[in-house]
Amino acid sequence: VIGQTAVDLSIELPRGLRLDNPILVASGTFGYGIEYSDVVDIQRLGAICCKGTTLRPRIGNVTPRVTETPAGMLNSIGLQNPGVDAVVRKYSPTWAGWHVPVIVNVAGESIDDYVEVASRLDGVPGVAGIELNISCPNVGKGGLQFAIDADAAGAVTAAVRDVTELPLLVKLSPNVADVRPIARAIEAAGADAITAINTISGIAVGPGRRRPLLGNVYGGLSGPAIKPVALRIVYEVAQVVDIPIIAIGGVAELADVLDFLAVGAIAVQVGTVLFADPTLPVRLIDELAAECRRLGLDSYLPLVGTALPARSSPLTAPSSKGVEYRP
Amino acid sequence: MQLVAAELVESREILPGQWLQAFHAPALTVGPRAGQFVHIRPGDFSGLILRRPFSFNTVDRASGQITIHYRAVGRGTDWFTRLRPGDRVDMLGPLGQPFEVDPHSRHLLLIAGGLGMAGVRMLADDALRAGREVTLLFGAASATEVYPSSLLPDEVEYVVATDDGSLGHAGYVTDLVPAYEGWADQAFACGPLPMLAALARLAAGRSSRLGVASLGRKPGRGSGRAGSPSRTAEPGSPAARRKAFLQVSMEQNMGCAVGACLGCVMMDARGAPQRVCREGPVFASTELDWEAGW
Numbered sequence: 001v002i003g004q005t006a007v008d009l010s011i012e013l014p015r016g017l018r019l020d021n022p023i024l025v026a027s028g029t030f031g032y033g034i035e036y037s038d039v040v041d042i043q044r045l046g047a048i049c050c051k052g053t054t055l056r057p058r059i060g061n062v063t064p065r066v067t068e069t070p071a072g073m074l075n076s077i078g079l080q081n082p083g084v085d086a087v088v089r090k091y092s093p094t095w096a097g098w099h100v101p102v103i104v105n106v107a108g109e110s111i112d113d114y115v116e117v118a119s120r121l122d123g124v125p126g127v128a129g130i131e132l133n134i135s136c137p138n139v140g141k142g143g144l145q146f147a148i149d150a151d152a153a154g155a156v157t158a159a160v161r162d163v164t165e166l167p168l169l170v171k172l173s174p175n176v177a178d179v180r181p182i183a184r185a186i187e188a189a190g191a192d193a194i195t196a197i198n199t200i201s202g203i204a205v206g207p208g209r210r211r212p213l214l215g216n217v218y219g220g221l222s223g224p225a226i227k228p229v230a231l232r233i234v235y236e237v238a239q240v241v242d243i244p245i246i247a248i249g250g251v252a253e254l255a256d257v258l259d260f261l262a263v264g265a266i267a268v269q270v271g272t273v274l275f276a277d278p279t280l281p282v283r284l285i286d287e288l289a290a291e292c293r294r295l296g297l298d299s300y301l302p303l304v305g306t307a308l309p310a311r312s313s314p315l316t317a318p319s320s321k322g323v324e325y326r327p
Numbered sequence: 328m329q330l331v332a333a334e335l336v337e338s339r340e341i342l343p344g345q346w347l348q349a350f351h352a353p354a355l356t357v358g359p360r361a362g363q364f365v366h367i368r369p370g371d372f373s374g375l376i377l378r379r380p381f382s383f384n385t386v387d388r389a390s391g392q393i394t395i396h397y398r399a400v401g402r403g404t405d406w407f408t409r410l411r412p413g414d415r416v417d418m419l420g421p422l423g424q425p426f427e428v429d430p431h432s433r434h435l436l437l438i439a440g441g442l443g444m445a446g447v448r449m450l451a452d453d454a455l456r457a458g459r460e461v462t463l464l465f466g467a468a469s470a471t472e473v474y475p476s477s478l479l480p481d482e483v484e485y486v487v488a489t490d491d492g493s494l495g496h497a498g499y500v501t502d503l504v505p506a507y508e509g510w511a512d513q514a515f516a517c518g519p520l521p522m523l524a525a526l527a528r529l530a531a532g533r534s535s536r537l538g539v540a541s542l543g544r545k546p547g548r549g550s551g552r553a554g555s556p557s558r559t560a561e562p563g564s565p566a567a568r569r570k571a572f573l574q575v576s577m578e579q580n581m582g583c584a585v586g587a588c589l590g591c592v593m594m595d596a597r598g599a600p601q602r603v604c605r606e607g608p609v610f611a612s613t614e615l616d617w618e619a620g621w
Contacts, residue, residue, distance in 0.1 A: 028588060028589075029583070029587060031583075031586060032587075035585065035587040038328040038329065039328060039419070051587075058597070059599065059600050062620070062621040063580070063592060063593075064587070065591070065592070066580050066582045066588065066590035066591070067580055068375065068403070069376045071373070071374050071376060073376065073377060073582065075588070075590060077590065078558065080589045080600060209365075215621060223376050265515050273376060275376075275584075275588065276376055276377060276378050277368070279330065
């Protein structure tokens with residue numbers, strides 16, 4: 001268009017994962033990509049992260065599974081899914097015909113589970129990448145979550161890395177004292193990117209105050225309420241890893257996208273807010289391009305990392321691996 | 328399913344804390360069927376981040392209006408009560424599976440408990456329009472919560488039960504059902520879970536049509552085989568509901584309402600969770616596991 005800067009929002013993530021733009025939809029909020037197709041032009045999305053997928057089918061947790069909280073929601077779905085073989089059979093042929101890349105979110109109860117699911121996804125047409133949900137209890141290790149221990153997080157990442165050539169994203173849990181050693185372990189184990197954050201553990205009280213509201217007692221908090229926590233974690237992780245970071249946590253408007261880019265994210269995932277506003281992700285793509293034009297930029301990459309201390313962008317700045325950030 | 332901007336036309340508190348609201352939303356008056364619902368976004372986005380599901384209470388194509396009926400129970404529904412004529416809200420719909428009336432059914436028994444009226448109200452209009460006879464059994468705690476008969480079509484036989492006996496039958500609405508069971512070809516219910524579970528127990532076995540020959544019925548359509556109502560029909564399929572004596576409209580906390588988040592499931596009789604927003608909210612009573620507790 002004459003008089004306007006042509007803006008290229010595309011990014012190339014490691015192992016050839018090319019996204020048209022940095023606006024993705026988060027796992028668990030967009031099903032398998034088909035549910036919203038009546039009202040959303042899904043092919044315009046940067047990528048779709050599908051519902052968490054496990055080796056065997058899971059029926060999930062007892063209800064109630066969701067409840068609204070101030071500026072957020074709690075969910076305890078319990079990884080209900082038909083299992084990896086059914087997901088591949090039912091959805092991957094459809095995905096293979098799509099322009100938008102589909103990243104399969106993978107969960108497990110043991111390293112063997114993750115490895116088996118990843119190897120069954122490797123080479124499947126329509127599967128563009130894997131996002132590891134490591135906020136699951138490691139049944140063999142007393143039920144401790146992989147995500148809260150650097151050694152366990154590194155071990156599961158390395159094991160999956162060994163069996164797949166697919167782009168490998170690993171999703172950080174915010175429910176830890178210090179996320180940085182965990183992020184470094186994940187990077188060292190060969191992850192291609194980090195996604196942050198998963199939901200924050202919380203509970204709600206039920207009617208009559210006789211018991212917790214959710215059937216599973218504990219749920220994961222998401223939505224705008226968690227954005228400051230997500231910003232803090234992306235800010236911390238961006239200073240200790242070199243691999244790209246994809247931010248998640250309450251994105252509701254363009255300002256949120258710009259904030260996450262400023263603290264070092266290369267892309268964002270939209271989740272809970274799209275339940276209220278399904279057209280938000282596609283609108284954000286247009287708004288981000290318009291913002292770049294307003295700033296006279298032909299790419300959004302100069303907006304990445306501007307709020308980080310002494311480091312402009314995780315993709316272009318010199319490595320700071322091993323450098324501790326001390327507040 | 329579409330996203331539609333709807334404008335409030337009229338808002339009325341028809342019973343203490345219960346509201347009936349009419350919206351101008353012509354696009355939503357073409358296509359929706361009784362039992363389906365809309366997911367409406369509260370405009371106060373400072374704290375309320377989920378949409379609220381409402382059954383289509385009535386749909387009028389001529390005026391381009393739909394109505395919803397709800398009780399103000401929290402901050403979201405409170406927000407809706409403060410809407411004024413001309414205010415606009417964002418509606419996603421129609422969503423979910425509708426009631427299915429068998430073409431052979433002439434007598435429809437509708438059973439509503441409290442706010443469950445909103446779940447079956449539209450079916451009364453549709454059935455009367457198709458020349459069917461409708462009896463509506465309604466239960467509430469007391470006379471002050473009884474849905475006004477002036478808001479129902481004249482042709483409906485309206486029978487009321489109140490828990491405290493202040494109006495109509497003293498007792499539960501389910502007490503009234505046996506008297507109508509012989510008359511009814513099909514029954515459709517919406518209300519509290521214990522009421523629906525009681526109705527499901529009453530309806531169990533009804534589909535075994537002892538001694539009824541399958542004369543003139545086409546084989547292979549699941550219609551004539553005694554004792555096997557829709558055994559081959561998938562949960563959520565129209566056939567499974569059409570062949571059931573009792574269809575129930577279920578309620579569950581919802582997130583997305585389009586089947587993506589899996590927040591609103593009910594356990595079915597085969598032990599598989601079914602999405603209330605997608606496979607439901609209307610199910611054949613025989614499809615659900617009423618003992619599962621979820």
